[in-house]
Amino acid sequence: MGSNVRGRAAADGTQRSVGVHVDGCGVGANDHASWAYSTDAERARLATAWVEEGLAAGRRAMYVGNGSLSSLIGELADVADLGARIEGGDLVVASADDVYDLRAPIDADQQLRVYAAAVDAAFEAGYLGLQVAADITVLVDDPERRLAHLHWEQVADRFISANPLSPLCLYDTRQIQGLDAIAAVHPLQGPGPPAFWVFGTGPRSASLRGEVDALSVDSLRDIFRTMPSTDVLDLSELTFVDGRVADTIHGELLRRRSHGDRIDLRGATTFVRRVWDLCGFDPELLGP
Structure with a gap:
């Protein structure tokens, strides 16, 4: 890197x-x-x-x-x-x-x-x-x-x-x-x-970049739980996730939405979408 x-x-x-x-x-x-x-x-x-x-x-x-x-x-x-x-x-x-x-x-x-x-x-x-x-x-x-x-x-x-x-x-x-x-x-x-990394690209937007696997998924979960609710999170430079990571992201999206605390995703790569699909998750949660 x-x-x-x-x-x-x-x-x-x-x-x-x-x-x-x-x-x-x-x-x-x-x-x-x-x-x-x-x-x-x-x-x-x-x-x-x-x-x-x-x-x-x-x-x-x-x-x-x-x-x-x-x-x-x-x-x-x-x-x-x-x-x-x-x-x-x-x-x-x-x-x-x-x-x-x-x-x-x-x-x-x-x-x-x-x-x-x-x-x-x-x-x-x-x-x-x-x-x-x-x-x-x-x-x-x-x-x-x-x-x-x-x-x-x-x-x-x-x-x-x-x-x-x-x-x-x-x-x-x-x-x-x-x-x-x-x-x-x-x-x-x-x-x-x-x-x-998860870093701001503007006052109400952020980017998730790099590789997340089982060794770092707990850190990503904590980041999602404490992320500002105004964020739109870009995934276009997220180069690797596995099933556990996808499950964590999916669970945190649903948990936050159940509390009226929404985070929107965008820009997911073909690879991320493939893992998401294999897990059987709603593709609309990944955004455009």
Whole structure:
């Protein structure tokens, strides 16, 4: 699956990068990445690179993490003119509990208002957008919080697809495992290639891309369960499913519709339609 792909157009013409995130590849105003790090030095390096790219592009940069402000600022020591950047408002450093409510699972609508306001403030201050490196480890270390966070990431990604907010979501593999679903809803991922992606192509549209099999079907199920109900999901780049995956998609479509929470599909390939037909499912559920 190679390196990241520049030039994937969203529904409104916005360009997004999709694939494996590579440092220094050039972060677009609507890019959204995740990275599974394993050392403090790796986190500092990634946060520094993301922040520097945002500053170079004329965006306000922001670093959010769990810890004291002095320790977080220390991680960005390699940023040129660090003190002046912070003092002048080009770079904002914040503790996670100043940006997120850590007392309960994340409220997607409330959190979106926080970031939308931060984007507006960046514009009003003369910047071209907001670029954020955020360590989400503390947000997802409790498994009970993960489905809510998975919904938040998808809500945020649809917003990002049409607004100049470019976040890098970092998480510590020494503390948490099993975040495949959360990683999969980021168009850019690292350090390795994902099996599949679900990412926004517009405020009310998304694409399911790649290969989904029995090893990743549970992640796909959780993504469907937390997907925004406004989505139209394009399947034209879904290259492989098996019977269990088709059954999971079918079941989630019916479950959501039974609750008045509809997701529409479109663009299914001949291969996907063949598997769907072999399972005996209603072809109309796959859409046009």
